[in-house]
Amino acid sequence: MKNRFFTLIELLVVIAIIAILAAMLLPALQQARARAQGTACISNLKNLYFGVSAYADANKEFFPAANSTVYYAERKKKYTYFGWTAVLVMYKLLPEYKKGSKSNIYLCPTGTYAPATSQGWSDTGDVSYGLAKGIKGGGWGKRAYYEPADEYYHANRKEFLEPEKRNAILGGDSIHTQSLYQTNALYVKDPSVTNRAVGIGGNRALHMRHNGKANVFYPAGHVKSLSKGEITPDTWMMYAGAVNPGAQ
DSSP states (O other): OOOOOOHHHHHHHHHHHHHHHHHHHHHHHHHHHHHHHHHHHHHHHHHHHHHHHHHHHHHTBBOOSEEEEEEETTEEEEEEEEEEEHHHHTTTSSSSOTTTTTTTSSSSSSOOOOOOGGTTOTTTBSSSEEEEEEOOTTTSEESSSTTTTOEEEBBBBBGGGGGTTTTOOOOEEEEOOOTTTTBBBBEOOOOOOOOOOOOOSSSSOOOOOTTTTTEETTTTSOOOOOOOGGGOOGTOOOEEHHHHOOOO
């Protein structure tokens, strides 16, 4: 019997078939991965809500402020703009993670990070999911701790029982539209502002990173995935209509 070998043409045909199959399967694999990451993100937000809810239980119905000035007794140091996730860790309401950890409940699996913050979540909580930043002079509770110049407010859980705030978002997927990191604060706007999209700049807004949707959580504890069309004035929230190139 004669030994039979692949000819060059047959080999190229086989390679072409494999390439076609890979091209057909890759989008499905990417979609499956995106769904898994979205599910993980939702799970993170549910766990974070347990922390903010426990904080409200212990602090006269006030949720933590997105940023605060605190005195960290264990470190004997005063911190300005101490992020809400770090506050919850400091009070042992949420588990502590090592500085630089990229895989934890404080960071979205598909979050965007600038090179300066590529180390992941920090122990001051400045890189994490965003919490609603209160409106100066527009309610949302009281100032964050004791810093006179601080415009970050504690939102009162009871305040969200008011009819005009029943659809208000408390926190979720976030981005700094200029610096491209997952920011711990989300700017909110009064419902009189009809255009909810913000462009590149010093904006901290919801990031539509999950197939065009952002995962958010509410004061009552439920979590949703919202498209741009669902971020309406009654949500009090802004979303990133534009970000620097390479962020999405």
